[in-house]
């Protein structure tokens with residue numbers, strides 16, 4: 843099992859607003875346009891129009907783009923998406939993303 847911070851993180855527009863990469867007023871824009879901009883900026887990898895769910899971009903090693911490479915801590919912990927808040931693997935202590943290297947592919 844891998845942990846949340848190396849998995850594709852699905853977020854909604856309100857998460858992106860909380861993180862601060864989307865402006866409050868952009869909520870009224872077609873999400874498709876917002877997604878386009880975020881994709882260009884390398885923040886979002888995918889957008890599902892039907893569900894309105896964005897997938898956060900990851901680094902080349904599959905780390906979440908908000909995971910600090912050295913400390914393995916979430917750099918936006920206080921503003922982290924709901925998905926991360928609800929993920930059973932977040933913790934065991936605040937600010938700490940339970941990181942485990944990916945198991946070898948089977």
Ligand code: SF4
Pocket residue numbers: 846847848851906907908909910915916917918919922923926932939
């Ligand atoms: S807790 Fe932070 S580093 Fe971990 S997946 Fe969520 S946003 Fe990324």
